[in-house]
Structures are given as structure tokens and as C-alpha cells.
Amino acid sequence: xxxxxxxxxxxxxxxxxxxxxxxxxxxxxxxxxxxxxxxxxxxxxxxxxxxxxxxxxxxxxxxxxxxxxxxxxxxxxxxxxxxxxxxxxxxxxxxxxxxxxxxxxxxxxxxxxxxxxxxxxxxxxxxxxxxxxxxxxxxxxxxxxxxxxxxxx
Amino acid sequence: xxxxxxxxxxxxxxxxxxxxxxxxxxxxxxxxxxxxxxxxxxxxxxxxxxxxxxxxxxxxxxxxxxxxxxxxxxxxxxxxxxxxxxxxxxxxxxxxxxxxxxxxxxxxxxxxxxxxxxxxxxxxxxxxxxxxxxxxxxxxxxxxxxxxxxxxxxxxxxxxxxxxxxxxxxxxxxxxxxxxxxxxxxxxxxxxxxxxxxxxxxxxxxxxxxxxxxxxxxxxxxxxxxxxxxxxxxxxxxxxxxxxxxxxxxxxxxxxxxxxxxxxxxxxxxxxxxxxxxxxxxxxxxxxxxxxxxxxxxxxxxxxxxxxxxxxxxxxxxxxxxxxxxxxxxxxxxxxxxxxxxxxxxxxxxxxxxxxxxxxxxxxxxxxxxxxxxxxxxxxxxxxxxxxxxxxxxxxxxxxxxxxxxxxxxxxxxxxxxxxxxxxxxxxxxxxxxxxxxxxxxxxxxxxxxxxxxxxxxxxxxxxxxxxxxxxxxxxxxxxxxxxxxxxxxxxxxxxxxxxxxxxxxxxxxxxxxxxxxxxxxxxxxxxxxxxxxxxxxxxxxxxxxxxxxxxxxxxxxxxxxxxxxxxxxxxxxxxx
Numbered sequence: 001x002x003x004x005x006x007x008x009x010x011x012x013x014x015x016x017x018x019x020x021x022x023x024x025x026x027x028x029x030x031x032x033x034x035x036x037x038x039x040x041x042x043x044x045x046x047x048x049x050x051x052x053x054x055x056x057x058x059x060x061x062x063x064x065x066x067x068x069x070x071x072x073x074x075x076x077x078x079x080x081x082x083x084x085x086x087x088x089x090x091x092x093x094x095x096x097x098x099x100x101x102x103x104x105x106x107x108x109x110x111x112x113x114x115x116x117x118x119x120x121x122x123x124x125x126x127x128x129x130x131x132x133x134x135x136x137x138x139x140x141x142x143x144x145x146x147x148x149x150x151x152x153x
Numbered sequence: 154x155x156x157x158x159x160x161x162x163x164x165x166x167x168x169x170x171x172x173x174x175x176x177x178x179x180x181x182x183x184x185x186x187x188x189x190x191x192x193x194x195x196x197x198x199x200x201x202x203x204x205x206x207x208x209x210x211x212x213x214x215x216x217x218x219x220x221x222x223x224x225x226x227x228x229x230x231x232x233x234x235x236x237x238x239x240x241x242x243x244x245x246x247x248x249x250x251x252x253x254x255x256x257x258x259x260x261x262x263x264x265x266x267x268x269x270x271x272x273x274x275x276x277x278x279x280x281x282x283x284x285x286x287x288x289x290x291x292x293x294x295x296x297x298x299x300x301x302x303x304x305x306x307x308x309x310x311x312x313x314x315x316x317x318x319x320x321x322x323x324x325x326x327x328x329x330x331x332x333x334x335x336x337x338x339x340x341x342x343x344x345x346x347x348x349x350x351x352x353x354x355x356x357x358x359x360x361x362x363x364x365x366x367x368x369x370x371x372x373x374x375x376x377x378x379x380x381x382x383x384x385x386x387x388x389x390x391x392x393x394x395x396x397x398x399x400x401x402x403x404x405x406x407x408x409x410x411x412x413x414x415x416x417x418x419x420x421x422x423x424x425x426x427x428x429x430x431x432x433x434x435x436x437x438x439x440x441x442x443x444x445x446x447x448x449x450x451x452x453x454x455x456x457x458x459x460x461x462x463x464x465x466x467x468x469x470x471x472x473x474x475x476x477x478x479x480x481x482x483x484x485x486x487x488x489x490x491x492x493x494x495x496x497x498x499x500x501x502x503x504x505x506x507x508x509x510x511x512x513x514x515x516x517x518x519x520x521x522x523x524x525x526x527x528x529x530x531x532x533x534x535x536x537x538x539x540x541x542x543x544x545x546x547x548x549x550x551x552x553x554x555x556x557x558x559x560x561x562x563x564x565x566x567x568x569x570x571x572x573x574x575x576x577x578x579x580x581x582x583x584x585x586x587x588x589x590x591x592x593x594x595x596x597x598x599x600x601x602x603x604x605x606x607x608x609x610x611x612x613x614x615x616x617x618x619x620x621x622x623x624x625x626x627x628x629x630x631x632x633x634x635x636x637x638x639x640x641x642x643x644x645x646x647x648x649x650x651x652x653x654x655x656x657x658x659x660x661x662x663x664x665x666x667x668x669x670x671x672x673x674x675x676x677x678x679x680x681x682x683x684x685x686x687x688x689x690x691x692x693x694x695x696x697x698x699x700x701x702x703x704x705x706x707x708x709x710x711x712x713x714x715x716x717x718x719x720x721x722x723x724x725x726x727x728x729x730x
Contacts, residue, residue, distance in 0.1 A: 016440075018422035019405050023368070057424040057579070058405035060368055076330030077522065077555045078483035080569050086702050093684050114408065114573070115330040116369065118169040119481060120197030120489035129371065131169035137682065137704045 003028050004039045013044050018054055022061060031062040059114075067102045067109035069147050072126045076115030082122040088112060090137050091125075094144055107151050108144075154207040154230055156186055161217075162202040162255055164193035164340045165372050166333070170200035171218070178219030183228070192341020194255030195491035199236050203227060204256070213238070241506040242488070247469065247495040249477050250453050254341035254491075259376050262383040265344040271389065273459030277352045278393060285356035286312055289455065291463030293475030298324055298411070298448030299521060299550040300626070301474075301539040304455075307445050310435040311357040314443040321359035322439070322446040323350055324416060325366035325373070328408040329522030330573060332553035334479035335449035337491050339366070339373035342453075343380035347399070349452030351389065352459055354397045357445060361398055365416055368403040377401055408577035412625045413446045415579070426579045427625035448551070450479055470496035474538045478552060484518075485558030486510045494537065501533035504556055517557045517641070521550020523570040523577075524630035526637030527563065546637045548630070562659035563642040564649055568596035570634035574627065584622030588615055589631050596635070602662040602719070604650040613639055658716040661701040665722025666694045668705075672713040679705035679714060695725035 007024040011017050021043065025036050032055050041048040055061045071091060075084045088110075092098055095108050102109035118124050121133025125140070132143055159179060163172045172190075179188050196202060199215035205227060213236035217223050226233050257264040265271070277285050290305030311319060323346065327335040339346055350362050366374055381399045384390050390397050402420055409415045410425040417439050419425035438444020454476060458466045467475045474496040483489045486508030494503060500518060504510050517527040526547035528535060535541055539549050557566060575589040592615060595608045616632035616639075623629050639646065648654045655663035668679065673692055680688045683705055687698035694705070694714075699722075706714045 014422075016420065016422045019419065020402070020422075023403060023405065053424055054422070057426075058407050060404075060406035077519065077553065077569070078331050078489070080330070081484050081555065081557070081561060081566075083703065086704075089700065089702055090684070090704075113369070114328065114406070114577075115332070116165075116169075117327070117333040117336045118166050118197075119331050119333055119483035120166060121169050121200075122483065124169060131165070133169045136707055137684075137702075138708070 002035075002039070004036045008040065008043045011043075015044060015046070018044055018046075018051070019058070022051075022055060026061060031065050064100065064102060064109075065106075067105075067107050068151050069108050069127050071108060071110045072113045072116065073099075073110070074114075074116040074118070074122070074124045074126070075112050076117075076119060076122075078119035078122040079115075079124060084123050086137075087123050087125060087135055087140060090140055091144070094141060107148065154209045156205055156207050156228065156230070158206040159183065159186055159188045159227070160191045160204040160206065160256075161188065162193055162200060162204075163190035163259070164255070164337060165370070166193055166197045166337075167200045167202065168372070172201040174219045175201045175203070175217050179224065182224055189258045189261075191257060192255045192259045193337045193491060195251060195337070195493070196236065196238070196488070197490035198488045202236065205230065239488075239509070241509075242492075245498055245502045245506045246493055247477050248493050249457055249469075250338070250345075250450065250479060251341075251491070251493045253345065254337060257342070259341055259343070260379045262344060262380065262387070265342065269460060270344055270456075271348055273456035274348050274351050274355075274389065276459050277355050280355075282312055282356050282358065285352065285459070288463040289356065289458055292458040292466040293463075293470070294451065294454055294458060294466070295474065295539060296448055297450035297454070297478070297551065299524065299548060301549060304447060304451055307435065307447070308353065308357050310433075311359065311443055311445040314358075314435065316443050318361065318442040319357060319359045320361050320363060320439045320442050320444040321350060321353050321357060322363040322365060322416065322420070322444060323452055324411060324413070324446050324448045325364055325370075326404045326411045326416065327367060327370075327449070327551065328411045329524070329551050329553045331481060331483055331519075331522055331555045332551050333481045334491060334552045336370050336373050338449055338453050338479070339370070340376055343373075343376045344383075345456055346449055346452045347377070347380055347384060349455035350399075351384075351392065351397070352455050353445075353447065353452065355392050359397065359445070360395070361400060363420060363439070364399065364401045365404055365410070365420060366401065368405060374401065374403065407579070408573075409579045409625070409627050412627060415625065416446065417444060424579075426581045427627075429624065450552070471536065471538045473540050474549075478537055478549070480552045480554045482508050482554050482556070484556035485515060485561070486556045496538055497536050499534050499536050500528055503537070503554060504533060508556060510556055510558075514558055515556055516559050516561070517563065519555040519557060519566065519570075519634070520553070521548040521633075522553040523573045524548060524626065524633060525550045525553075526633045527557070527566070527641060529641040532641075546633070546640055548633070560657050560659065562600070562655050562657040563638045563645045564596065564655075565600050565657075565659050567634045567638045568593065568600050571596055571631070574631035578627060578631070582623045582625075582628050584619045585624075585628030585631060588619040588622070589628075591615060592619070592632065592635060599646065599649045600655070600660045600662070602649070602653050602660065606647075606650050609639070609646050609650055654718060658718070663719045664701065664716045665696045665719055666699050666701060666705070667715065667717045667722045668692050668694055669713045669715070672711055674711055676710065678708045678710065682708045693723050696722040697724045
């Protein structure tokens with residue numbers, strides 16, 4: 001059984017569960033592949049285009065396979081004021097990727113997100129869900145370096 | 154004094170500041186004193202934060218690290234490292250909704266019960282549904298999500314419906330960037346929100362209780378799930394003769410889903426686009442069932458109303474706005490965090506007294522996020538009240554309050570908000586979809602130094618048209634940041650377009666970077682830090698290479714590097730314009 005089918009097994013094929021199902025698939029696979037869309041459509045007996053429509057509407061769903069370390073740069077108001085665009089620039093310079101991209105080794109991917117809700121620690125990023133706050137360039141580069149070391153090992 | 158318990162703030166903000174490591178360390182090192190993880194008491198600037206309970210009351214410690222030195226000072230109840238809660242702040246605040254936030258174990262139902270939890274529900278269970286609605290009406294509670302619709306009235310619409318299924322939804326899709334009141338409340342005291350929903354179900358006859366929570370709030374989701382299990386176990390979802398069911402749904406990252414009809418579509422598993430009203434959700438909502446939607450903070454207020462009575466609740470606040478309001482205070486303030494103030498305090502009180510911003514250092518606040526507007530410093534005597542904020546061109550909003558310091562550019566701030574709404578527009582209404590994009594393009598042109606007076610006139614003309622031509626709250630409020638900055642900071646727009654200057658020196662295309670050599674100690678840190686090697690051995694920044702990343706400005710120990718007006722910096726041979 002494919003991992004997609006396995007994630008769908010526990011979900012009742014009621015249309016209201018479509019988003020939940022896609023979240024389960026993404027949780028398992030890291031993104032929503034074309035095959036996953038077809039399989040989800042079969043599960044709910046709806047057309048693939050309807051599933052694709054929902055996937056493309058919500059920012060959470062990724063159509064590109066993410067890296068081992070998913071970096072989210074918070075660009076909420078507080079972080080923006082405290083220099084989120086600089087943070088994004090530093091990461092892009094260091095890793096050579098822009099928002100929505102994954103690097104060639106598949107180690108890092110970068111996305112810009114609306115708000116991580118830790119505004120008092122702005123600017124913040126999160127890597128695989130762990131939040132790092134009060135960033136400056138030096139601290140950020142160290143975090144990236146530590147992950148690169150950890151990821152290569 | 155004897156230490157009875159140690160409480161570590163481990164809400165999202167605490168964790169981001171390193172609370173997890175502190176919890177692990179304390180649990181390893183301390184054996185004889187119970188260590189519990191609590192939510193957030195609102196003093197986010199002081200995280201990681203520890204409350205030490207003793208037989209003679211509590212002591213707080215700020216910025217605690219997983220170090221022996223810090224552990225010893227806490228176990229010895231030393232003075233060093235204590236959090237001093239400033240009287241200016243405590244005098245302005247009125248902690249009611251957040252009374253238990255950060256003070257009790259986030260996941261313990263027993264602690265919630267021991268502190269007056271579910272007393273409101275108990276009272277409600279002995280009342281007639283119509284009397285509960287009456288009580289809420291009497292309290293004057295208005296929707297805390299921003300719109301300010303009277304909660305009691307909304308509930309009376311749903312209660313009046315005869316239907317087999319009635320739905321009550323808790324809107325926990327806190328999407329405004331800069332807002333984190335709901336997250337904090339759900340993480341810290343999930344039972345309070347759920348108790349409010351159960352009371353709502355009693356009052357309206359709702360059968361299914363949905364919580365639509367942002368997926369970006371994993372800790373809130375975890376704590377709500379735990380709390381719902383506890384409710385089921387204790388049978389608190391049995392409301393007299395009937396049983397209600399909770400359903401926790403995770404959003405998928407679409408700001409527009411905070412709008413009620415869009416949220417209903419999303420709950421049905423569809424694209425979250427809004428639709429025409431009427432029919433209102435109370436007539437036809439989730440799968441056609443009568444549905445009412447209230448915000449997290451609104452539900453968080455309900456148990457208090459039942460416990461103390463609607464009349465007592467209404468004794469706090471102004472004529473048209475009752476009770477307290479939570480504000481997420483961020484931006485250029487000394488003490489960012491979560492504040493709870495009674496309706497009727499002034500904006501200045503929040504910014505200067507609670508937030509600790511220095512007078513004269515702030516030029517405006519943005520209230521209500523991307524849907525709201527800015528209020529300039531000379532209008533800071535405005536009071537927090539749904540109607541008076543509206544008259545200033547801002548809105549109460551959900552409670553995001555961003556303080557904008559003198560060195561920020563208001564045009565850039567407006568551009569930022571439009572970038573957000575243009576990205577989040579669902580695309581259904583033409584004026585919102587294309588109009589916000591056109592506004593964004595003009596703002597980019599102006600902040601890029603290429604704007605003209607016609608562009609400013611274009612913005613002033615298009616804004617009201619987008620408001621008129623959009624179906625839902627997103628489009629109807631999207632131009633507000635531009636309209637309000639134009640109203641109060643027109644001179645900054647003019648400086649960009651007429652003089653091609655950014656007065657705040659924030660817009661990259663309108664500023665240069667310069668090292669002031671008279672104070673420079675030639676330590677070389679800037680040269681080492683510059684990612685594009687724009688600084689020469691002689692400590693001169695080549696602005697033709699410089700990307701305006703601010704790294705050197707940040708790293709300079711003597712603060713001798715600053716932004717200067719465009720054209721006054723050095724431009725090397727390698728290009729220059």
C-alpha cells in the first residue's frame with residue numbers, strides 16, 4: 001500500500017474531511033504530489049481538478065518536495081518591522097534559494113510565512129517547527145551552520 | 154519562605170525563547186519540588202519566565218537559562234533576576250480574561266476547576282436558555298474578533314431557529330500578522346474557551362461545536378485536544394438532557410478563512426471563498442444548518458459573565474464597549490507582550506505605560522492588523538472603544554497593536570500590509586483581486602523612489618472603490634492602511650514622490666550607507682560581516698555594491714554606521730547610479 005493510501009485509510013470519505021486528508025498526506029510525504037491528488041480524488045469520489053483547486057487555494061499545501069530542514073521566515077507585522085526581509089536576504093545569500101525553493105542537496109527549503117505568533121521575539125524563523133527568535137545575521141548563520149553539520153552527519 | 158512549586162512559562166513564546174531547555178534542566182536537577190509547565194502571563198519580553206510559588210506568595214524570575222547559577226538563585230529566592238512588574242503597567246491593566254493564563258498547568262483540568270472553572274457552566278445549566286442569552290446581552294459583550302457585533306444578539310438569532318442540527322463555531326483562525334491573543338488564551342487556559350462554547354451551546358441549542366484553529370498553532374491544538382478529552386471524560390459535554398460534540402478542525406493557511414462564510418466553506422472541505430450574505434449563517438450556515446460563529450476571546454469572556462453576572466461584567470468599560478480587551482503589543486516598544494486593559498483606556502496608556510515606549514520615540518500605532526489603520530502619536534489620547542476607534546479611521550480589530558517608531562517609513566508600512574492583503578485576496582471579487590494588486594504596484598513604485606504625485610492620487614481614488622466593490626471584510630478593509638497613512642502621513646508620501654526622499658531612511662532605493670569615520674575605531678567587524686564585500690580597507694562603504702542589508706549597522710560596536718540620504722554616500726567605480 002502506498003503511503004498516501006495508508007494516510008487516507010483512517011479518514012472517512014466525507015467531503016468535509018478533504019482538507020484533513022490532504023493535511024494527513026502532506027504530513028506523511030512532505031508535499032502533495034500529482035499521484036497524491038489522483039489518489040485523494042478517488043478516495044472522496046470527486047474530480048482531481050476539485051482536489052487541485054483546494055490544494056492551490058491554501059498556502060499550507062506544498063506542490064514541491066521540501067528539504068530536510070524546512071525554514072519558515074516569519075513576515076508578520078512585528079517581524080517585518082524588525083527586518084524580516086533582511087533575514088530572508090541573509091538566508092537566500094547563504095543558501096542560494098528563494099522563498100518556495102529547495103536547495104540542490106535537498107537539505108534546506110525556504111518559505112515566507114504570515115505569522116508564527118511569537119511577535120515579541122521578532123524577527124523569528126522556524127526550522128522544522130522549532131522557533132528561533134531575536135535573530136541577527138551572526139546568530140542566523142550559526143543556526144544554519146549547525147543544521148548543515150547535523151544534516152550531513 | 155518555603156518553595157511549594159515552580160512554574161515555567163512554556164507557551165509558544167516561552168518555547169521560542171528557550172523554555173523547553175529550561176524545563177528539561179529544572180526537571181533533571183530539582184527532585185523534591187514539583188515543576189509544571191504553564192502558559193503565558195503576557196510578559197513575553199521577559200521569557201523564559203519562571204514563577205516560584207511559596208507559602209508566602211509568588212516570586213517571578215525573568216530570562217532564566219538552563220544554568221546552575223540561575224537554578225541556585227531561584228532555589229535560594231535571591232533578588233537577582235527577579236521580574237519587576239512595573240506599577241505603570243499594573244495600574245493600567247485589568248486582568249480578568251487572562252486571570253488564569255500562565256498561572257495554572259496548561260493541561261490540568263483539576264487546576265482549572267479549583268480556580269473557579271466551570272462555575273459559569275454550572276450556573277448556566279440551572280438557567281433557561283433564554284435567560285443565558287439575556288445575561289450575555291446585559292453584559293454588553295461584543296465580538297472580540299474585530300467586528301464588534303453584540304454576542305447576545307447573535308446567540309438570540311441562533312436560539313430562535315428550529316432545527317435538528319445547529320452549529321456553533323469558535324473562530325480560532327487568528328490570521329492578522331502581529332496578533333497572538335487567541336493563541337495565548339487557547340494554549341494557556343483551553344478550558345476557559347471550551348467552557349464558553351458549552352455555555353453558548355446551552356443558550357443557543359447548538360448540537361455541534363466546531364473549533365477552526367490555524368494549523369500554525371500546534372501547541373494550542375494539542376492543549377485543546379487534551380482539554381476536550383477531559384471534558385468528555387468528566388461528562389461536561391452532557392448539557393442536561395442532550396450531549397454535544399466538539400470537532401477541532403485545522404485551517405490550512407488562508408487569511409480569508411477568518412471571514413465567517415469563507416470559514417464555513419473551508420469547514421465543508423472546499424476552497425475558502427466568502428459568499429453573499431444574506432442568507433446569514435444563523436439562517437443557513439455549515440451544510441445549510443443554522444450556524445453562529447464567535448471568536449476565541451469572545452468565548453473566553455463568557456464564563457466570566459455567567460460567574461459574576463452580566464451587570465457586574467458591564468460595570469467595566471465605556472458606554473458602547475464593555476469589559477476588557479486583550480492586545481498583542483509588539484513593534485517598537487520596550488516591553489512587548491500580551492496586555493489586558495479595560496475598554497476606555499487610551500492608546501497612549503497602552504503604548505507608553507504598558508509597553509514602556511519612550512515618549513517622542515513613536516510616531517504611530519497600527520491597530521487591527523492589515524484590516525485596520527494607523528493612529529498617529531498626536532491622537533494617542535483616543536480611547537479603546539469600538540466606536541471611537543472607527544471614527545479615527547482605524548478599527549478595534551482582533552487586538553494586534555504594532556507600535557511604529559520614528560525611524561520607520563509609513564509608506565513602507567502601508568506597502569507591507571497591501572502586499573499581505575494582495576497575496577491573501579481569494580480572487581472572487583475583481584476590485585479586491587486586481588485593486589489590491591494595483592495599489593501594491595503603486596506603493597512599490599513610491600517606496601522604490603520612482604513614484605509621482607499622480608500615483609498618490611491614484612491610491613486615494615482607488616481605495617474607496619475597493620471598499621465598495623468587495624464582498625467580504627478582507628476587501629472592504631484592505632485599503633485601510635493606505636487610506637489612514639494618507640490621512641495622517643501624507644507628508645511622507647510627498648517626500649517620496651516630490652523630493653525622492655524617504656524621511657525615515659528605511660526605503661532601500663532612497664538611502665545610502667555611510668561609516669562616520671570620526672568615531673570609527675577601525676575594528677574591522679563591519680568588513681568581516683559585510684556579505685557582499687562592499688566595505689573597503691579604508692572603511693568606506695561602496696553604495697554601488699551595498700545591498701542595504703544593515704548587517705554592518707547592527708554589528709558596529711560604536712554605532713558609527715548609519716543610513717544617510719540617497720546620494721550622500723560614496724559610489725565606487727564599479728557602477729553607481
